[in-house]
Amino acid sequence: MRGPGVEDRERSFALAHRANELMRDYGPSARPRAYAVWYSYVVGDTPHLNDAVKRLTAEGGGLTDADVDALYETHIDSRRLATAAEHMTAGLLGEIEGITETLDLSLGSATQYGESLKAFTDNLAEAALNRARLRELVNALVATTRQVTADNRILEGRMRDSRKEIEGLRETLEATRVESLTDTLTGLANRKHFEDALTRGIAAATAASPFSLVVLDIDFFKRFNDLYGHLTGDQVLRLVAIVLREHVRAPAFPARFGGEEFGIILPGTGIAEAVKIAERVRVGVMGRDLVKRSTGESLGKITVSLGVATLRAGDTPASLLERADMLMLAAKRQGRNRCFDDASAGIARVA
Incomplete structure (x- = not known):
């Protein structure tokens, strides 16, 4: 059986x-x-x-490999993070319940001690109080005081343990929150974090504080994957992320929001300065030699095409992103390894 x-x-x-x-x-x-x-x-x-x-x-x-990555990150990895958050929330609620119980015990002990003091005071007012009776009352009060002191030590220990546990849960929860907003392959912000930051940035932008967006896409990325394999493709993505971190400084916000697509949110940045940043990134990527780690073989250089759009009256996050994306696609159609921007009506820039 x-x-x-x-x-x-x-x-x-x-x-x-x-x-x-x-x-x-x-x-x-x-x-x-x-x-x-x-x-x-x-x-x-x-x-x-x-x-x-x-x-x-x-x-x-x-x-495709890109399909698998998107499915995994959207439906499996996010579920894992949600499950971890649920476990930590349950742990935190358990600790809060324990603290509440400890406080209840502390309040009960204090109430009991207050009642003992009141009884002692009432007994002192007795007309027929003698030395033996007074000694009895004092001894009882001393015993109660000792018991309350011992209980308080236990309660203090419980509170210290709970504080350590809650601090550990807080740190773990923060790590999980950061992980949920981070692209695991490149270490940059992921699509969710990018979209949230774009929405907040546009909402905060004013006429006196310009706002720009750069979208960049790796040229011939599929060819790299087909020729050299997915691991080399991952290496290309990490290389672009490294260049972005080198050339993009806060409050600018780099992110990977698609398979081989990256974005740079540029609050407080007009179109001229945004184009300069985009060009630094483009030249920085082109200046790197790609080497296959497993063999040391030189795979040559990679390039990126970029679109730069600045916020206009009536723009939404979707319309600004669409315009920057269309400019990036126009740069690809004109030969790749170019930067197009909406202020110059799509004039290509090639170093």
Whole structure:
């Protein structure tokens, strides 16, 4: 007779087998992320992921590496962070409940001690109080005082332990919050963080405080992935992120918001200065030699195309982003490795 543990084991292997079949038939590879996506698809516990997979496979006949990354980050990684946050919230609520209980005990102890003092005062007022009775009352008060002192030491210890635990939970929660806003591959802000920052920045912008946005896309990125593999593609993305961190300073805000698309939010920056920043980034990327880590082979240089848009009256986050994106696409159509901006009606700049 087989127990439930055996049945669960056989079911998990059957699910894994089906996930492997789908991964083989619909691609793109057997990377851990791809397996996680297809296994979750087979299990069926994430309906939105299943809908997205069906749509993508219907449109393209399979999944690309970029599709897998987007599915993983949107439906699996975000769920993990939400679960971690739920666990920490439960832990924090447990600690708060413990503190409340400790305070209740402390208040009860203080009330009891107050009642003892009142009784002592009342007894002192007795007309027939003698030395023996006075000694009895004093001894009782001393015993009560000692008990209250001992209880307070215990309560203080509990409060110290709770404080340490809450501080640890706070630090973990902050780390999880930062992780939820960070692109794990490049360390830059992710799409959610980018969209939130763009919305806040536009809301805060005024006529006296200009606001600009740069969108950049890696040229021929798919070719790098096809020729050298996904790991080299990841290396290209990290290289661009390094250049962005070198040339973009606060309050400017760099982010990776798509597969090979990056953005730079530039509060308080007019179009002329925004173009200068974009050009520094473009030249900085072009000045790096890409070397395949596994072999030391030189893969040459990479380039980026950029679009620079400045905030206009009536702009929304979506319209500003769309305009910067269209300028970036115009730069690609004109030969790539260029920077187009809306102030100069799309004049290409090539160093």
